[in-house]
Amino acid sequence: MSILSGLGKFGLGNIEEQNLYGKEKEKVTQESNKPVEVKVPEESDFLYEKKCVCPVCGEEISTLTVRAGKVHVKKVDTDLRPVYEQVDEIKYDIIACPECGYAALGRYFKTLTKRQIDDIRNQICMNYKPQRENKTIYTYEDAKERYQLALANAIVKNARASEKAYLCLKTAWLIRGETERMSADQVSDLEARKKENCKEEQELLKNALDGFVMARQTEEFPIAGMNTVTLDYLLAALYMETGQYEAASKMIGGILTSRSANSHIKDRAYDLKELLAEKKAADKA
Ligand SMILES: [Zn+2]
Structure with missing residues (x-):
């Protein structure tokens, strides 16, 4: 592998x-009349x-x-x-x-x-x-x-x-x-x-x-x-990133209708839904 x-x-x-799964840098030196050394953090x-x-x-x-x-x-x-x-x-x-x-x-x-x-x-x-x-x-x-x-x-x-x-x-x-x-x-x-x-x-x-x-x-x-909702969100994102749009859609739907999902994760799910729609449209074009 x-x-x-x-x-x-x-x-x-x-x-x-x-x-x-088996069975299961750099330094920047500024020169002027008075030498000043400006150090960029490494x-x-x-x-x-x-x-x-x-x-x-x-x-x-x-x-x-x-x-x-x-x-x-x-x-x-x-x-x-x-x-x-x-x-x-x-x-x-x-x-x-x-x-x-x-x-x-x-x-x-x-x-x-x-x-x-x-x-x-x-x-x-x-x-x-x-x-x-x-x-x-x-x-x-x-x-x-x-x-x-x-x-x-x-x-x-x-x-x-x-x-x-x-x-x-x-x-x-x-x-x-x-x-x-x-x-x-x-x-x-x-x-x-x-x-x-x-x-x-x-x-x-x-x-x-x-x-x-x-x-x-x-x-x-x-x-x-x-937690469950966060993992479901991650799964939806991974489905999308690997081109499995239907599975992604299904997961997103579940999060948007979930009672236990907070507004933060729902907002993310909405963004993902839009991104997914864009990808689908781009694929058809
Ligand atoms: Zn050791």
Whole structure:
């Protein structure tokens, strides 16, 4: 599966082939008569090294984390992706142990059963090549590797569908963030790279959708921190983004007539309904 290819680097090439759901900067110097240096904040200025203990190997590890209150949400995408002004915070959402290879989204990092720890030790840690590099920021490449590693761990520990779906959704957001920042002076084949990213994003959105549909049927709410109405809204958005307009329409209808949906989510559902109508019209044209 292409979303897992690249795990070989960590010695985990055997997981590349696995099925996701299985059974279930820069400084700016201004020169004038009096030299004044204007410093543009660097990405690393928004980060700090958070320390924690790895629940699998017991080592104290540090992970780059965005300082709370330092970055602001500029807008929220249709599928609820928060877009930050200063730093793409999505890049920093995975905690990964450089010693043993255990990785997960921050919200799931500490919750492991004894059996899951054993499975991770046997299938990840045994093969994992420790990574000994001190980074001051995570590039999109670094972040993609961290998400892949978290996905590999999710498969091995037999995580619930919602956790795997949430990982796929966040990886799709990560790739969208990278696509938005791509420019012709950094990449030579800009259009081809963007196209490639869009394809990858689509595959991840589809996987996220599958997992959330599965989670809605089998798990108790809150699911990945979402209540029923929020998850239904997300499903509607994902149906639309993956071209399943009828299913999207049905979900939106349910939210608009729901008594438990608040006005905020209903407003979002109305916006989605309009967007959907535009897409349908565009497809017919
Ligand atoms: Zn560890």
